[in-house]
């Protein structure tokens with residue numbers, strides 16, 4: 001490897017490290033100006049020497065000309081939505097129905113319900129090739145170029161896996177506050193909440209706009225992957241994490257409803273300290289055999305329920321109407 005290639009490797013490593021500190025650790029070690037300076041240097045060198053560009057280079061994130069519209073994508077395996085419950089009695093009913101149907105003890109996995117936009121990511125032989133919105137569960141929109149700009153989403157997987165994973169794209173509270181502050185200074189309409197800001201940012205036709213919105217992702221499920229080795233949801237989360245994909249660290253395996261209630265109480269209290277918005281807790285049956293035995297209704301699985309937090313008082317702010325066409 002010659003000196004120039006070594007310099008490029010160092011630049012990419014630094015930029016990826018700074019992104020990780022900013023997005024995953026929520027603790028940037030350099031100002032945005034330093035990040036932008038290094039990125040501009042990397043873009044300049046790669047523009048002069050295109051043969052030295054690598055698929056995982058941070059410059060490969062903001063590609064593509066603005067689109068005229070979004071292509072439709074059909075989900076091979078439908079993306080399901082969540083049944084909602086609002087109190088402990090309804091959660092106990094869910095647990096009773098599940099235990100009656102499977103006729104044995106049940107373990108659950110509790111996860112935070114991230115207040116973002118459901119997405120599907122497809123990697124073919126380790127390369128990120130397709131990103132889509134959930135849409136109506138069967139048909140979504142192709143937002144691949146916009147999702148490529150999300151710094152916490154790896155463009156390549158370590159061992160060339162072919163998988164389709166599902167999760168939530170969200171805007172961290174810090175990014176949401178900075179975005180609305182900048183909009184206020186420019187006299188532009190404000191976003192009402194991080195979820196609307198994430199949706200508006202992902203529905204931009206120009207990926208360069210999305211790239212400046214500082215979005216992030218957590219993944220929590222998968223459609224297509226080599227299932228035989230994985231028998232539980234908890235193992236699936238570890239598998240997704242081993243692929244280098246961001247999985248929310250607060251998830252917990254619970255062996256009783258008592259532990260589920262403890263988890264809900266803990267995160268109801270911790271909610272305001274999280275660096276991202278959540279609107280509930282998802283409780284999933286851990287065993288995949290039990291999930292299959294329980295099956296799905298048309299729209300949502302019978303092996304999973306979402307406990308929704310009581311709605312917060314509505315704060316009347318301008319709703320940002322982001323026209324992306």
Ligand SMILES: CC(C)(CNC(=O)c1ccc(Oc2ccccc2)cc1)c1ccc2c(N)nc(N)nc2n1
Nearest residue numbers: 077078079080111112113114166220221222223282
């Ligand atoms: C679990 C799933 C419903 C996603 N999963 C799917 O959509 C899904 C749908 C068919 C599948 O098909 C299968 C294929 C083969 C075997 C079994 C299932 C797999 C996953 C879901 C939906 C929303 C969630 C949310 N907002 N927050 C969290 N924390 N978790 C969530 N989990």
